[in-house]
Amino acid sequence: MTTRxxxxxxxxxxGPLLARAPLITLALMIGPVAAGLAGTxxxxxxxxxxxxxxxxxxxxxxxxxxxxxLLTSARLSLGTxxxxxxxxxxxxxxxxxxxxxTRGFAAMRNALSPVLAVPHxxxxxxxxxxxxxxxxxxxxxxxxxTGSARPPDLLILGDPAGIAMMFGLxxxxxPFLFLMILAALPQADAERSRQVAASFDYxxxxxxxxxxxxxxxxxxxxxxxAVIAYSTSVVDVALILGPTTxxxxxxxxxxxxxxxxxxxxFMASAGALLQLVLSLFAILAWIAGERxxxxxxxxxxxxxxRSAADRPLAVVAGGGVVIALGALLGGLALLxxxxxxxxxxxxxxxxxxxxxxxxxxxxxxxRSAVATTLTIGLPCVAVALVLxxxxxxxxxxxxxxxxxxxxxxxxxxxxxxxxxxLFGLQVLxxxxxxxxxxxxxxxxxxxxxxxxxxxxxxxxxxAVDPRYGQIAAAxxxxxxxxxWRVRLPMVARAVATAAALGFAVSAAQYLPTLLVGGxxxxxxxxxxxxxxxxxxxxxxxxxxxxxxxxxxxAFLLAALLPALLYRNRAALRTTT
Numbered sequence: 159m160t161t162r163x164x165x166x167x168x169x170x171x172x173g174p175l176l177a178r179a180p181l182i183t184l185a186l187m188i189g190p191v192a193a194g195l196a197g198t199x200x201x202x203x204x205x206x207x208x209x210x211x212x213x214x215x216x217x218x219x220x221x222x223x224x225x226x227x228l229l230t231s232a233r234l235s236l237g238t239x240x241x242x243x244x245x246x247x248x249x250x251x252x253x254x255x256x257x258x259x260t261r262g263f264a265a266m267r268n269a270l271s272p273v274l275a276v277p278h279x280x281x282x283x284x285x286x287x288x289x290x291x292x293x294x295x296x297x298x299x300x301x302x303x304t305g306s307a308r309p310p311d312l313l314i315l316g317d318p319a320g321i322a323m324m325f326g327l328x329x330x331x332x333p334f335l336f337l338m339i340l341a342a343l344p345q346a347d348a349e350r351s352r353q354v355a356a357s358f359d360y361x362x363x364x365x366x367x368x369x370x371x372x373x374x375x376x377x378x379x380x381x382x383x384a385v386i387a388y389s390t391s392v393v394d395v396a397l398i399l400g401p402t403t404x405x406x407x408x409x410x411x412x413x414x415x416x417x418x419x420x421x422x423x424f425m426a427s428a429g430a431l432l433q434l435v436l437s438l439f440a441i442l443a444w445i446a447g448e449r450x451x452x453x454x455x456x457x458x459x460x461x462x463x464r465s466a467a468d469r470p471l472a473v474v475a476g477g478g479v480v481i482a483l484g485a486l487l488g489g490l491a492l493l494x495x496x497x498x499x500x501x502x503x504x505x506x507x508x509x510x511x512x513x514x515x516x517x518x519x520x521x522x523x524x525r526s527a528v529a530t531t532l533t534i535g536l537p538c539v540a541v542a543l544v545l546x547x548x549x550x551x552x553x554x555x556x557x558x559x560x561x562x563x564x565x566x567x568x569x570x571x572x573x574x575x576x577x578x579x580l581f582g583l584q585v586l587x588x589x590x591x592x593x594x595x596x597x598x599x600x601x602x603x604x605x606x607x608x609x610x611x612x613x614x615x616x617x618x619x620x621a622v623d624p625r626y627g628q629i630a631a632a633x634x635x636x637x638x639x640x641x642w643r644v645r646l647p648m649v650a651r652a653v654a655t656a657a658a659l660g661f662a663v664s665a666a667q668y669l670p671t672l673l674v675g676g677x678x679x680x681x682x683x684x685x686x687x688x689x690x691x692x693x694x695x696x697x698x699x700x701x702x703x704x705x706x707x708x709x710x711x712a713f714l715l716a717a718l719l720p721a722l723l724y725r726n727r728a729a730l731r732t733t734t
Contacts, residue, residue, distance in 0.1 A: 176555060179548035183608060186545070187571050190583055190605050195434075195574070197582020202427035208589070209420055218424035222432065225425070227404035232436055235406045238320040239390030240440055242327035247382065249328070249482065250336040252475035255366035256468070258348060266479060267340060270333040273486055275658075275713050277666035279687055280706040281330045282398040283698060284489020287496060289322065290315055292504050294492055300505035307505055316401045323400040327389050329482050335385065338378045341617075346373035361468040368459055384572035386444055387437045391575035394668040394683070398690045407433055408577045412669070415581060416677065427581055434578035441573070490706065496699035516696040524685065524704055531681040531708060534596060534671075535664035538603050539657050542611040546656070549612070550619040551641055554627065568609045580673045587674060594676040602670035603663075611660040618652035619645075650723060654716035662709035682708065 200206065204215035222228065257263040288294050292309040301307045315322050348370045355365025391408045400406050405413075411433060414426035496502075500511035583602060584593065592598040622645055630640045646653070668683045675684075686701035 176548050176552035179545055179552055183545045183549055183612070184567060186601075186604050187608050188567060190601065191571055191574055191579050193586055194579030194581070194583035197585040198427050198430045198579060199582070200427075201424050201581075201585070202431050204424065206424065206585075208585075209423065211424070218428035221425045222428045228407075231404045231407040231410055232432070234320050234401065234404075235390050235408065235433075236436055236440055238324040238327065238400075238406065239386060239388075239392075239437075240443065242324045242331060242389045243382065243386050243444070245324070245328040246332040246335050246385070249332050249475060249478045250339055251371065252363070252471055253479045254336070254339050254343075255363045255371070256472035256475050258343070258366065259352065262476075266483070267336075269483060270336055270479075272710075272713070273330075273333045273483070274337065275662050275706075275709040276330075276486065276490065277662070277683060277705050277709065278327075278330050278392070279394045279398065279666070279668065279683055280493070280702045281486055281489065282326045282395045283686070283690075283702040284491075284493050285322075285326045285329065285485060286315055286398055286489075287492040287695065287699070288485060288489045294488070294507075297505050297507045309504055315399055318401050318403070320400055320406070323396055323406075326395055326399045327392065329486055330395075331385050331389065332479075332482055335378065335381065338381045339374060342374045342377035343370070345377065346370050348374075359464055361465040363468045363471055364463065364465050367455075380566070380569045380573075382444070383441050384569055386440050387573045387575055390437045390440045391433055391577055393577065394687045397687055407436065408575070411577050411581075412672070415584075415673065430575075430578045430581045433575050437573075437575045437578075493699040493702050493706075496695050497703055499696060516700055520697060520700055524682070524701060527680045527682050527685045527701075528704060528708070530596070530679060531665050531683075534600050534603060534681065535661045538600050538607050538664055539611070539660040542604065542607045542660050543615075543653065543657055545608065546612045546615050547619075547646075547653070550615060551645070553620075554624070554645070555637055568612060571605045572609055576669045580669055584673045584676075593674070594678045596679065599671055599675045599679055602674040603667050606667060606670070607660045607663050610663050611656045614656035614659050615649070615652055618649050622648050647724070651716075651720040654719050655713070658709070658712035658716035661712045665705065665708050 201209075201211075202218050204211055204213060204217055253266070254263070257266070286293070290296075290309075291312050291314055296304065296309060304310060348366075351369040351373075352362070352365060355369050356362075358365075360368065392406075393408050393412055396406045396409045400409065404410065407429065411426050411429045414422040414429065495509070497516055498512045498514060499509035500513045502509035580602065587593045587595075587598045626644050626648070627640045630644050631637070635643070665681070666683055667681075668687055671679060671681050671684050682701060682705040686698065686705050689698045689701060692698065
């Protein structure tokens with residue numbers, strides 16, 4: 159008589175709730191975008207019964223075309239967006255090529271990672287305090303170098319070419335692209351490729367560009383497109399650093415949408431479609447540029463050159479990253495200093511004294527904005543985590559991955575400009591009676607939280623060795639028990655990091671809160687940006703610090719909680 163030994167249990171089919179999780183997730187991400195685009199397109203073509211227009215026409219586009227400075231606004235959005243993306247990508251790639259595998263590279267990786275928690279608006283405020291005509295850099299040079307005890311009459315912030323805005327966007331996007339490159343390096347087998355190239359006497363940058371870059375770049379294309387779409391349609395950074403005569407296109411659209419003259423809603427909707435076309439054109443222009451670079455790169459590879467001006471490029475790349483990091487951290491330090499500054503007259507480099515008067519006077523008023531931020535962000539993050547974990551657990555139980563089918567869809571809310579569909583989403587919420595509510599704002603935030611949470615969780619979850627679950631199942635554990643007692647503890651750190659990232663995304667949302675909330679719901683971000691046009695730097699600094707502090711606390715908790723939960727389980731601490 160022979161005994162048949164049964165192997166590990168095969169993955170069981172996902173239950174109905176887990177099976178529906180991907181559909182629910184995609185509906186929450188893609189549904190509002192599609193509905194919002196439809197709600198934007200109808201008024202753009204004249205159909206808006208609530209305002210007494212029930213016939214389709216092109217009058218809104220005609221009025222938009224006659225708007226003064228429209229081409230300048232569009233050109234400004236396109237130029238600053240593409241310029242910021244190119245500058246951020248070139249710096250991140252050159253630094254990685256020149257210094258990957260060195261101690262300096264590891265140190266910069268550790269220094270740049272926390273910068274992701276800093277919202278764009280807070281970084282823009284810090285940069286403004288640094289480079290303004292009466293900012294810290296000019297104070298350091300006055301009067302001994304400038305020869306004047308007054309701020310120079312220079313248009314640095316709000317310059318017509320948008321240089322300050324482009325530089326501010328590049329500062330914030332460079333760390334993001336750098337981390338995307340880091341995530342792609344292991345799949346490109348970068349270390350061995352560099353060693354092989356070095357053995358053939360290739361210089362460091364030339365060898366990296368010829369062997370590693372062709373395998374890294376395809377993996378970061380979708381994040382790049384998201385950066386282009388954001389940079390060409392950004393509002394909060396443009397309000398802080400951008401020009402005003404005329405302003406970038408997205409800023410003008412928001413102004414028209416909030417104008418008391420309701421007839422401007424039609425022109426604003428037409429302009430939102432123009433913004434969509436503009437961002438898509440920017441992506442297509444980038445793709446055309448990729449082909450030109452690819453053709454030039456193939457010719458360079460065929461010629462067999464083993465050097466690419468490595469030393470000058472390494473100096474420029476290293477200096478660029480140091481300057482970017484110094485500007486970001488220096489700006490944030492200035493925010494902290496201004497929030498407690500006493501009298502600080504130009505050209506004094508430092509305030510004459512420190513005081514907590516600004517905090518004691520205004521912190522009570524800011525508490526409601528902090529509470530609203532938490533009220534919106536925490537439930538949205540909880541829902542996003544549940545849906546992302548349900549999708550990933552459903553993959554495990556069904557025995558198949560949705561990676562290749564879902565990845566492009568995850569980037570749809572990030573590639574479509576916010577202003578292009580949020581106008582229509584606002585109209586939709588108005589029609590169903592959900593306008594100006596926390597629930598509506600939370601739904602709008604979910605569109606952007608879900609992609610980041612899912613992307614942050616998917617790779618760590620799929621990297622868990624399936625044999626752990628198979629062993630637990632062979633010992634009689636149910637699929638639910640395997641999830642709660644095996645897989646989830648092993649990715650506890652990734653779950654906590656995804657939650658912190660989701661909350662940081664929610665806290666940084668300006669346009670969804672402003673439009674869907676109708677200007678009646680105040681968060682730390684809307685309050686900070688609203689103060690951008692004021693002259694009270696201490697109050698601006700206080701709100702910018704609050705905007706930055708909430709995500710930083712979230713990431714700090716994400717780092718500490720897994721260590722506390724598994725303080726007696728060393729193997730889990732290292733695994734997570």
